[in-house]
Amino acid sequence: MSNPLATGSLSGTRALVTGSSRGVGADTARFLAEAGARVVINYRNKEKRAQQLVSKIEEAGGSALAIRADLTDPASVASMIETVTTEFGELDLLVLNASGGMETGMAENYALLLNRDAQVDVLRQALPLMAPGSRVVFVTSHQAHFIRTTETMPEYLPVALSKRAGEDALRDLVPELDEKGVAFVVVSGDMIEGTITATLLERSNPGAISSRRESAGKLYNVAEFAAEVALAAVEEIPSDHTRLVGDVSDFHAEV
Template identity: 50%
Template sequence: MLGAAGLHVLVNYREKAVRANGVVDEIRRAGGRASAAGADVCDDNAVKALITDIGERFGTLDVLVLNASGGLERGADPGYAMRLNRDAQVHLATRALPLMPPGARIVFVTSHQAHFYPDKPVPDGYEPIALSKRAGEDALLAAKPALAERGIALKVVSGDMIDGTIIVRLLQRRDPAAVEARRRRSVLPTVGQFAAEITAAALHFDHRDMIYVGGADYLT
């Protein structure tokens, strides 16, 4: 969707180069422009190299979509979720600022289960993600006035469980009752629906700062 809008899309990945290049190829086949950009966003040196490369190749960065999320992986240490979902997000945004001109946008992608934490219950095992994603959102919101002074908009897009994603499959294994409870309450948004809202935020077509996708019961 971003490629169709005329942006050159940089698809960041840590280990899954084949998957990232698959997205790049799909964008190019559709007539868009895209590149893969390998970097572990938890690694300061990798982030510094990534931003330097973007500056040298493109000069500016108009949109930064902070979509990385983790904490349910097998073998992850207790501090991993916070390092990825809060620290890395803030650090990447901070590193990117010198490349972002007035009118640029930062889009932080989160879930209702994290955005409404701790006021709403979360599925079994999801609490480390909810806590750290909420912390990441709060940290970025605290920087919002400083971003506004530079003419940079911060958007938050929060979605209910997104049907067909890996996170729903992982949650299904850990707490199938919680996933089925969500399905009974509301039709889960699709990847396409969620992507459309993220794209609207990234392109500034939606002027709301906080965008909710699905899960109407969370909003009452």
């Protein structure tokens, strides 16, 4: 897919994209870098993929840096932010893309730790680097954003509840962000074809993704949704706004 951002439109911008060694995060980082941003590729354990992405960005004339950080470990996040400070000085864009909760072998409260607590911690630790005019973009799903009014698949429920809790906790910080002149935007999409989450859902509930595709008429693929996330970094969107990507006819807003 072609880059939705104009070449050079983000020249001078410094961006951190969490969970960006693969999937939506990787394509978002690539789009930002191709538009001129200097990008931090954050990963937890996919170092090879992260470094390969850095190489691709640099080969295309962009600038990127891979930094390992387990977002559920505040000390690990602090180390990442220290490196960002040394390398970039400041941050203009923070894309909170990392999420999870369906992986096997994790602690029982892992979804909440990653999707709520870690999101708030990353933002709080990054905020001192963000000047007026900076932007935070939180990436979520319709299944999480509308979980209070629309049921989701049982297999996805812990993720949906924890991501909605994360969104709420981040929105609680909006007054503080407003005081600093930092905008906050939520990008919510339907199930995304080709993501780890979609793969795990299909594995635990065969037919789940095809059923959702049939109901929605279309599901975005990784690159298509990443393009929407990248656009949220540059579009003139009011702070505390939610950008809904894809069909929402099956989802009911809170009243």
